[in-house]
Amino acid sequence: MGNVADIFTERLLRDAGITEGMSVIDIGCGRGDVSFMVARLVNEHGRVLGIDRDALSIIAARKRVDECGFTNIVFEEGDFEMASVNDAVFDAVVGRRVLMYQPNAADAMRMLSRVVRPGGLVVFQEHDATVGPVSLVPMPLHARVRNWIWETVQREGSDVNIGFHLESVLTETGFRVEEVRAQAVVQTPTQSHPIADIVRLMLPRILGNGVATEAEVEIETLQQRLTAERAEAKTTYIDELIFGAWARKR
Numbered sequence: 001m002g003n004v005a006d007i008f009t010e011r012l013l014r015d016a017g018i019t020e021g022m023s024v025i026d027i028g029c030g031r032g033d034v035s036f037m038v039a040r041l042v043n044e045h046g047r048v049l050g051i052d053r054d055a056l057s058i059i060a061a062r063k064r065v066d067e068c069g070f071t072n073i074v075f076e077e078g079d080f081e082m083a084s085v086n087d088a089v090f091d092a093v094v095g096r097r098v099l100m101y102q103p104n105a106a107d108a109m110r111m112l113s114r115v116v117r118p119g120g121l122v123v124f125q126e127h128d129a130t131v132g133p134v135s136l137v138p139m140p141l142h143a144r145v146r147n148w149i150w151e152t153v154q155r156e157g158s159d160v161n162i163g164f165h166l167e168s169v170l171t172e173t174g175f176r177v178e179e180v181r182a183q184a185v186v187q188t189p190t191q192s193h194p195i196a197d198i199v200r201l202m203l204p205r206i207l208g209n210g211v212a213t214e215a216e217v218e219i220e221t222l223q224q225r226l227t228a229e230r231a232e233a234k235t236t237y238i239d240e241l242i243f244g245a246w247a248r249k250r
Contacts, residue, residue: 003194008183008242009096009125010037015179016123016246021045022091025115027083028052028098032061032075038094039073049090050075051083084111092121099169100126100153100162109173116249122175123246128163129153131184134238141229142187142237145195145222148212150240152202155209163243175247185239189230193239196223 013034018024022042026035029050039048050073052058061075076082080102083093093112102108109122116122129150133143154160167180187193199206200219206212218225230237 004183004185005096005125005127005242006033006037008244009034012125012181012244012246013037013041013094013123016092016121018042018092018094018121018123023047023088024049025083025086025090025093025112026050027080027093027095027112028101029061029075030054030057032064032073034094034096035061035073035075036064036068036070039070042072044072046072048073049086051078053077053079080108080111084114086115088115089117090115090120091117092123094123096125097127099124099166100158100160101156102159103157105159105162105165105169106172109169109175113173113175113249118249120249121246122170122249123244124166124170125242125244126162126166127185128182128241128243129160130164130241132238132240135233136235137233139229139233139237141225142195142239145199145226146239148199148206148217149195149202151211152206152209155211156205163241166243166245170245170247174250176250177245177247180243180245182241182243184241187230187237187239189234192223192227192230195239196226 018041020043024038029035029052035048035050055077058075058077065073099105133146170177185193
């Protein structure tokens, strides 16, 4: 079973109408996780262009293409501005956890609208810190870890409330919103979310922004300590909300 974010993403893409034969940009593609989802949905009759400004991520994504044998994906280094000057017009643009990092999400969407055909789709998934942490019994370690993640993101200038802003951003930039949905990231004594893995990936950013020290994080034992705290509390913990939305170009 995949993690909750991936399950949410695939359902969002399917429900929005990403389907066989479409041409799609995955903006802020990273190592290509969403790009590969889209490639399977559009199959060999469609095409996917993954764009990310991080050169190392693009190198990793291209290596995955070679290993998996996909023939309908191309990865290019770039950003929203690079995507907006693409000569081609696409059926859809998708993105996950990317608008939150833009200095102005509305300006970013205006650039993307140039490469979406009339009636074409934009599909975005964003994580949001507005709600949480929530539990019936206090979970101080969970709350502390959550703060490390979101305080880091906020210090980097990101919009930690992007989920609640998503509909207005799309509407403001001329798209007709068809659906907005949200799902909580839930952890129970027996089911977890890979929070410790996320902290491990973010650790240089957490340390660099002065949010926590290596001694405070204790990354090698973090997952075990989180699991033990939930088991002792014997209750459910809600960390954040995942928002998804799709809209059409007028």
